[in-house]
Amino acid sequence: MPKLSNHTKAVLFDENIIEQNILRRESANVVQRLDYTLSRPRNDFGKPYGRMSGSEMAIVTLIGTHDTKEYYERLVSDESQTFSLVFNAIYDENNILCSFDSAMVVEGYIVDVVELYDNDAASEGNQMSLEFSFLLTSITYIGEDERHLRLDFVN
Numbered sequence: 574m575p576k577l578s579n580h581t582k583a584v585l586f587d588e589n590i591i592e593q594n595i596l597r598r599e600s601a602n603v604v605q606r607l608d609y610t611l612s613r614p615r616n617d618f619g620k621p622y623g624r625m626s627g628s629e630m631a632i633v634t635l636i637g638t639h640d641t642k643e644y645y646e647r648l649v650s651d652e653s654q655t656f657s658l659v660f661n662a663i664y665d666e667n668n669i670l671c672s673f674d675s676a677m678v679v680e681g682y683i684v685d686v687v688e689l690y691d692n693d694a695a696s697e698g699n700q701m702s703l704e705f706s707f708l709l710t711s712i713t714y715i716g717e718d719e720r721h722l723r724l725d726f727v728n
Contacts, residue, residue, distance in 0.1 A: 583607065583660050585634050587643070589678050590657035591713065591721070598668040604658065605702060606633040609709065611724070625724055630679060630707040632656075633689070644705055648683045653710060655680050676715040682708045 584601035586593075609630035613621045636644075647654050661674040689702035714722045 581662070583658055584662050585632065586657040586659065588657060589655045590659065590676055590715065591678055593657075596657075596659075596670040598664050598670070601659070601662070601670075602634040602636050604632060604634050606631070606704075607658065611712075611726075625726055628709065629684065630681070630709050631704060632658075632707065633702055633704045636701060636703045644683065644686050644703060648686050648705075650683075653680050654683055654707070656707070675717075678713040678715065679707065679709060679711070681710040684708050 581603055583604040585604050586596055586601055588596065588600075590596065607630070610628045611625055612628075613625045614623045615621050655678060657676060657678050659670070659673045659676045662670055663672040665671040683705050685706040687704045689704060709726055711723060711725045713724075716722070
């Protein structure tokens with residue numbers, strides 16, 4: 574797959590960005606692909622009603638080969654997990670997250686983990702791609718001026 578840009582569009586943190594004050598660049602994983610679908614029932618006139626229903630979120634991220642153990646531990650855990658997806662992250666001179674365009678805090682359960690090896694990526698820095706599927710229970714969107722919108726789902 575050709576590289577479209579040298580600019581990192583999205584990164585994944587293993588912490589809740591709302592609760593965590595200091596997020597370092599080295600704890601972020603570059604997101605290669607993000608896929609999820611949300612739906613809400615509508616009446617005959619097209620008006621939405623009831624609760625939204627979530628689905629699985631698939632995330633493909635670059636990760637160091639030594640970091641996969643944590644994702645497998647989360648896979649067998651029966652507790653809800655929290656991740657933060659940050660879009661267009663900006664770091665200060667100390668490599669601490671200082672600004673971003675928008676973000677999502679996702680909560681739910683990891684249901685599948687797949688390791689994807691690529692010879693080119695391995696030769697560049699001993700990284701591989703990790704794809705994990707995440708059964709969503711809630712998403713909190715973070716926009717301008719720290720405004721939050723939380724959506725809880727029925728699965």
